[in-house]
Amino acid sequence: MTTNFEIGDILLEQYSIENGLRVILNPDDSVPVVSVAVYYDVGSRNEWQGKSGFAHLFEHMMFQGSENVGKAEHFQFIMKAGGTMNGTTSSERTNYYETLPANQLPLALWLESDRMRSLAVTQENLDNQREAVKEEKRLRYDNQPYGQIFDILISMIYKNFANAHSTIGSMEDLDDATVEDVREFFRIYYAPNNAVLVISGSFGTETAKELVEKYFGSIPAQQLPPKIDVEEPSEVAETYREYHDPLAPLPAFLMGWKIPPRRTKEFHALYLAGKLLYDGDSSRLYQKLVKGEESVTQLFGFTDERRGPSSVMIGAIPKPDKDLDRIRRTIVEEIRELATNGPRPEELEKLRNQLINSEVRSRQSSLSRAQTIAEYALYDGDPGVINEEIHELLSITADDIRSAADKYLNTENRALLDVIPASAA
Amino acid sequence: MNDEYRRQAPEPLTPLPFNLSPAVKRTLSCGMNLVSVHDDRQPLVNFRLILGTGDIHDPEGGTGVASAVASLLNEGTENYASRELAEEVDRLGAALSASSASDHAVVKASALSGFASEVLDLLAELVLRPVFPENELELYKQNAIEGLKYQRSQPDFLADEQVGRVVFGDHPYSINSPTPDDIKSLTREALAEFHAGAYVPNNAVLVAVGAIAPDVLADELEERFRKWNAGELTEKQFPDPPARSERTLTIVDRPGSSQANIVLSNLAIDRRSPDYFPVLVMNQVLGAGASSRLFMNLREEKGYTYGAYSRIYARRFGGSFEATAEVRTAVTGDSLKEFFYELERIRTDAVPEDELRDAKNFLTGVFPIRVETQGGLIGQIAAQQVYGLPDDYLETYADNVRAVTAEEVRRVAEAYIHPDNIAMVVVGDAGDVLKQTSAYTDNVDVFDTEARRKDLDALLAAQDAPDADVAGVWQVDISAQGQDLSLKLELEQDGSDVTGSIDSMLGQGTLKDGTVSGAGLKGTLVTEMQGQEIELEISASVSGDSMEGLITIPLMGEPLPFKGSRVKTE
Secondary structure (H helix, E strand, O other): OOOOOOOOOOOOEEEEOOOOOEEEEEEOOOOOEEEEEEEEOOOHHHOOOOOOOHHHHHHHHOOOOEOOEOOOHHHHHHHHOOOEEEEEEOOOOEEEEEEEEHHHHHHHHHHHHHHHHHEOOOHHHHHHHHHHHHHHHHHHHHOOOOOOHHHHHHHHHOOOHHHHOOOOOOHHHHHHOOHHHHHHHHHHHOOHHHEEEEEEEOOOHHHHHHHHHHHHOOOOOOOOOOOOOOOOOOOOOOOEEEEEEOOOOOOEEEEEEEEOOOOOHHHHHHHHHHHHHHOOOOOHHHHHHHHHOOOEEEEEEEEEOOOOOEEEEEEEEEOOOOOHHHHHHHHHHHHHHHHHHOOOHHHHHHHHHHHHHHHHHHOOOHHHHHHHHHHHHHHHOOHHHHHOHHHHHHOOOHHHHHHHHHHHHOOOOEEEEEEEEHHHO | OOOHHHOOOOOOOOOOOOOOOOEEEEEOOOOOEEEEEEOOOOOEEEEEEEEOOOHHHOOOOOOOHHHHHHHHOOOEEOOOEHHHHHHHHHHOOOEEEEEEOOOOEEEEEEEEHHHHHHHHHHHHHHHHOEOOOHHHHHHHHHHHHHHHHHHOOOHHHHHHHHHHHHHHOOOHHHOOOOOHHHHHOOOHHHHHHHHHHHOOHHHEEEEEEEOOOHHHHHHHHHHHHOOOOOOOOOOOOOOOOOOOOOOEEEEEEOOOOOEEEEEEEEEOOOOOOOOHHHHHHHHHHHHHOOOOHHHHHHHHHOOOEEEEEEEEEEEOOEEEEEEEEEEEHHHHHHHHHHHHHHHHHHHHOOOOHHHHHHHHHHHHHHHHHHOOOHHHHHHHHHHHHHHOOOOOHHHHHHHHHHOOOHHHHHHHHHHHOOHHHOEEEEEEOHHHHHHHHOOOOOOEEEEOOOOOEEOHHHHHHHHHOOOOOOOEEEEEEEEEOOEEEEEEEEEEEEOOEEEEEEEEOOEEEEEEEEEEEOOEEEEEEEEEEOOEEEEEEEEEEEEOOEEEEEEEOOOOOOOEEEEEEEEEOO
């Protein structure tokens, strides 16, 4: 694929301070807004058996106050300054971020540094956040129709515990967590040398550097966290399971394939294959199932992007009384078609335009830039990849897509989860 | 070791000015106005073609026409079938959509600037040459009617429907949705006629933000819209909303509901009111956000609800104030007490300086964050056009917020919040709600969830009624997600205590903690599903040999309504 659009490079300055904290500045003064993102290199992939759910529990703890910031005050400080903020946990990392009027940069750095250096890890905070996580699990996973199916499929695709367990974790593990466990977790993973700090938006670089030094400079480095192993055999762990979902109004199914790690050529090719199959109203499966056969009310699919082995998932909620096997056959046949004949020229044109469009669009917001830069810095050791990956994707050929689809998707080596609603019991 | 400078939140740096590129205004030869901002930070273009005609301009007897017209614009045109439009939009990596709101309709398009011409072709195709295919209209009607069924299960929708009716009366702002009958009676001809009358250049403004020079854009638009013929626009006269002289309560009865949705509302300002900025700041102090008074009081302090808020709906021809929360039924009265306390307080006492400063900081702070992207900025400029706001509105926004004083906040609260004759709407169990609201008004109306009036006297009588006799075998039908589930309930009664068993296709179980109080029956059904024990809360109102109520599956979102009839007396 070629492009006649010039995609300009994003301006970056990367350096480390003495304690090992990696800092990336992305000055862009088009709007007087600044976003700060702190990414810690800890996610569910770092958890071992008996300690699942720790990374996510910790994300909650980070809003419970620190030496100079009271419990739940973080949010109020940001609100009152006219900003927005949040934190999330994935298999790969835990992130915290805020967007503020540009002149409030010191506030963001003060808040982030205070919790990095002096989080209040107390029994009381641990107890009530443990309860909050359980409540979150009940609301978002256990008591939502289809709420658990993605976690179940993940556990079917992967064999290695580091990959196969969910971010929310096991409630027994959380119950067993002692305040000492949590302090140790904080010491190891929430160290400046295990984090990346990105500032994006309207600011002077000299001022920013001084502020970073002032607030983060004195936080001591720690020994690097233990190395982890996320290797996987190529076979999926479990090829079929039935899951009875008492809340599901209709049957559904979810299929999953194990694929190579992010940013490999094959991962890129499969990401594009996935877009052709299930992304948008003009995608192959939408046109076949939602329109043509009118057999499906909801079709969804995505690539789960990881530093280690990753995955593709495709699922559907069929209309009442539709034959699920037949729908799956259509999906398998469409994959085979793609694996045999590859994408059509107009599909390549669509991919190219959609890739460039979404890349350019995402660069408008300082928060989106800060987040993307932080990911590349953490995963690739090089924030400059933000200027490269789009070109890597655009250089994928029709035959790359065809052969990757053939090797990784057009195979029996996949997991299938059947969701059976209570009314079918 | 604590460094001194860490003890307090740091002072902000010098504020940076916010310099927006100026908007260029001109009128095209067809009469359509063009407002464009040349923004070439990224190779993107965003367009919005706005028509000054919205849902309130539905023709007589044609509620829902404006909305159907907008929804069907991209379902087929003279040169493209629905699917061809979808494919062409995706091929460009672009986005294209149309919708109608109460005051206006809008067609949105965005793309890489290299595809500006192509996406303008599609935009013009939608606006100038839609054909409203019969089969697409049929599909639209089916989906809209299905959608309405779902809407009627949502307490928000039921509350809005009554708030609109009570506050706006015959004014079309009262209508929150067409009825199924309205939708059924939509015709191709009515849609085409509305389109011909409203989609005319003298009723249109095109807003553009993006990497395209205003002159180039104007030429591109001339090419596509030159032959667009002006139409005759008639200024529509709207009836006045009713004047209010006392506080009223309107209940939408959902028997057995464990939640009560409370909305307090009265008329307030239109969007061009000179009091807009004081009202904005007042609302921020009172209830707009999660650090505002209503939230801090009803949620943080009292724990009555997950969230309590106030809102200002300032529209083109009028507007309203609302305070709202979804609370546990048992604290409906307590919640009203706190609502009225806060509404009175902001009308009477000057807002303390720090609270005023925080509210203003929030409003001025989020403003640039909201216009960081082209999509955000074009939304603001579009609003400026829809409501006829001054040209320097965006540039002066922050100054206008900062200029608001504590006295102005108090004055506008007094002027636009009327606790003594406010309309209270509560969606919840009428019996439970009535017990808690007598202190606030005796002007009460009750409706069912289909918006049919219910007999208040019967409800009041039921409250004082002796405990109902529920013994016997009941056939109960639960409607779950469009499917019906039935079960048999066998009840025995001893005074106000009720015991019994259930028998359903899912399995068998027992009733525990069953009680009758007046007409109300409450209890917990314990049954087994998939080898797991589950508890279903049941709450019903009994009248003779029939009952109706709600069954709640723990934490499963909305409770499911059911009806029952006695098939055998013990």
